[in-house]
Amino acid sequence: MGRTPLIATPVAAFVPWQQILVFIEAIVRVYNLHGRRDNAYKARLKILVRAEGQRFVDAVNAEFAALLAENPPLIEQVEFDRVAQGFAAPLSALPEPAPGADAPRAFTRWLERNVHAHKLPGLRAVTLSLKRAGQPPGDVTADQMDAAAELAERFSQGELRVTHAQNLVLPWVPASELRALWLAAREAGFATPNIGLLSDLIACPGGDLCALANARTIPVAAAIAERFDELDALHDLGEIALHLSGCINSCGHHHSGHIGILGVDKDGQEFYQLMLAGSDGAAPGGPATPGQVIGPAFGADEVPDAVEALIDTYRHERRQGERFVDTARRLGPAPFRAAADAVRRATQTEAA
Numbered sequence: 001m002g003r004t005p006l007i008a009t010p011v012a013a014f015v016p017w018q019q020i021l022v023f024i025e026a027i028v029r030v031y032n033l034h035g036r037r038d039n040a041y042k043a044r045l046k047i048l049v050r051a052e053g054q055r056f057v058d059a060v061n062a063e064f065a066a067l068l069a070e071n072p073p074l075i076e077q078v079e080f081d082r083v084a085q086g087f088a089a090p091l092s093a094l095p096e097p098a099p100g101a102d103a104p105r106a107f108t109r110w111l112e113r114n115v116h117a118h119k120l121p122g123l124r125a126v127t128l129s130l131k132r133a134g135q136p137p138g139d140v141t142a143d144q145m146d147a148a149a150e151l152a153e154r155f156s157q158g159e160l161r162v163t164h165a166q167n168l169v170l171p172w173v174p175a176s177e178l179r180a181l182w183l184a185a186r187e188a189g190f191a192t193p194n195i196g197l198l199s200d201l202i203a204c205p206g207g208d209l210c211a212l213a214n215a216r217t218i219p220v221a222a223a224i225a226e227r228f229d230e231l232d233a234l235h236d237l238g239e240i241a242l243h244l245s246g247c248i249n250s251c252g253h254h255h256s257g258h259i260g261i262l263g264v265d266k267d268g269q270e271f272y273q274l275m276l277a278g279s280d281g282a283a284p285g286g287p288a289t290p291g292q293v294i295g296p297a298f299g300a301d302e303v304p305d306a307v308e309a310l311i312d313t314y315r316h317e318r319r320q321g322e323r324f325v326d327t328a329r330r331l332g333p334a335p336f337r338a339a340a341d342a343v344r345r346a347t348q349t350e351a352a
C-alpha cells in the first residue's frame, strides 16, 4: 500500500500575479499563528507544513479568502511594468561564431561542463566554479570577489548571480568571448571544469559557523573533495549531486542529493547519515524525490570511505552510459548499503 500523501488538496493551484502578495501574507499569518518560534530548531515554515499537513493548507486557503474579502491593495500593471524594466535584457541576439579549431582539452572540458545554452542566439551563461581544493564549497576571498566582479564587468554586462549550488553565474556572455573568458577565469581560479560532477558538492556551513548545527560539514566536504580530486575520474563518473547538511534544517539540501549526507548528534558526538538517489527535480535526477537513508549513521572519518564505496558500487554495476542516480534507482539501496557497511570501522551496521 502506498503512503498516504501528506497533503491531499494543494493550496490554490494558480494565484493571479496581482494577488501574489496577499497569498504570501496569508502564509506568513498562518505561520505566525502556529509556527514554532519558541524553538530555534523548529522555527521553520517547512517544519510547520510537515507537522500540520492538510490543516496548514486549509488554514492558508481560508486566510487567503478572508484577506481577499477585505479588498486589499493588489499589484497594479504599472507597478509590474516598473519592476520589469529592472530585468530588461542588456543584450539582444548576437551572431553565432564559427566553431574554433584545435581547442585545448581543458577548454573543451570547460565548455562542456561550465557553459550553458542561452535563450538568445550568440550568448551563453557561464558558471564560475567555487569548488576547488583548499577552500570550503562556495567560499571566496575578498580578492576573489574583486576578480569575479571584473569578469562580470568585462564579459557579462556587469551582471553576476549566485546559485543555490554555491557557484557564480555570468548570464550574458557573448559566445565569441568564451575563449577569452576561460583564460581569465582560469587565471582567477574559477575555471575548474566540474559543474555537476561529484566535486561540485553543496555543503552548508555546519558546525564551524552555524549555531544550530549537529555536526561539522566543512571538514567532511573537504575530505570528500580531496578523495575525488582527479578530473579524468570525475568526468568518467559523470553527473553526481552530493549534498551535505549539518542538521535537519537541510540548508545543504541533503535530501535532494543523489548522495545526501546529514549531520546528526548522538549523545554529544557527531555522526553522518547517508542517503541515496534523491533529486531536486532538475535534470539529470528526474522528478523531485527525497533520498533513502542507507543504514545507521557513520563517523566523520568513515564518511569518505563510505562515499567511495557507493561510487565503486556504481562503477561496477552501471550500464553503458547510465548515470549514478539511475543505477541507484534501478538497483535499489541494498548493494550500496552493503558496500558502505563494509567500510565501517567505529560504527555498527545495526545501531550506531
Ligand code: SF4
Residues within 6 Å of the ligand: 204, 205, 206, 207, 210, 211, 212, 213, 214, 245, 246, 247, 248, 249, 250, 251, 252
Ligand atoms: S542545515 Fe547547516 S546551515 Fe542550516 S541550520 Fe543546519 S547546520 Fe545550520
